[in-house]
Amino acid sequence: MRLAIAGKGGTGKTTIAGTLARVLARSAAPRQVLAIDADTNPNLASVLGIAPQQAQAIVGLPRSLMERRTREDGTTHVVFGADPESVLREYGAIGPDAVRLMVMGKVGHGGAG
Numbered sequence: 001m002r003l004a005i006a007g008k009g010g011t012g013k014t015t016i017a018g019t020l021a022r023v024l025a026r027s028a029a030p031r032q033v034l035a036i037d038a039d040t041n042p043n044l045a046s047v048l049g050i051a052p053q054q055a056q057a058i059v060g061l062p063r064s065l066m067e068r069r070t071r072e073d074g075t076t077h078v079v080f081g082a083d084p085e086s087v088l089r090e091y092g093a094i095g096p097d098a099v100r101l102m103v104m105g106k107v108g109h110g111g112a113g
């Protein structure tokens with residue numbers, strides 16, 4: 001199951017995404033949950049129960065993991081070429097309900113977004 005939560009700022013997306021992730025991970029039939037925070041101001045870690053210090057240390061996914069490929073007709077597309085498990089090991093964090101978190105779209109510094 002894949003769920004994407006999007007919408008206007010301040011309407012509860014992060015609260016709902018984090019709560020859903022935790023409920024699914026610790027239900028009677030627990031699921032393996034991977035949460036992906038794609039907000040430029042990411043704070044899903046706090047709803048997942050990840051300590052602030054650990055959350056600060058999370059490194060956002062680098063663009064180099066994406067590969068631009070050219071099709072036969074000359075059009076290009078971007079694919080995620082890396083092995084997901086090794087990416088998770090390197091960039092993932094884990095919360096108290098065993099929800100794994102990856103962060104993308106993090107702004108490195110002012111003016112870089």
Ligand SMILES: Nc1ncnc2c1ncn2[C@@H]1O[C@H](COP(=O)(O)OP(=O)(O)O)[C@@H](O)[C@H]1O
Pocket residue numbers: 008009010011012013014015016
């Ligand atoms: N159902 C709700 N009732 C009241 N306040 C809420 C509810 N859901 C979220 N909030 C609060 O609203 C604010 C914005 O929620 P957040 O999940 O960060 O929104 P978003 O990710 O859409 O910007 C937070 O302070 C959050 O605690």
Ligand SMILES: [Mg+2]
Pocket residue numbers: 013014015039043
């Ligand atoms: Mg949010």
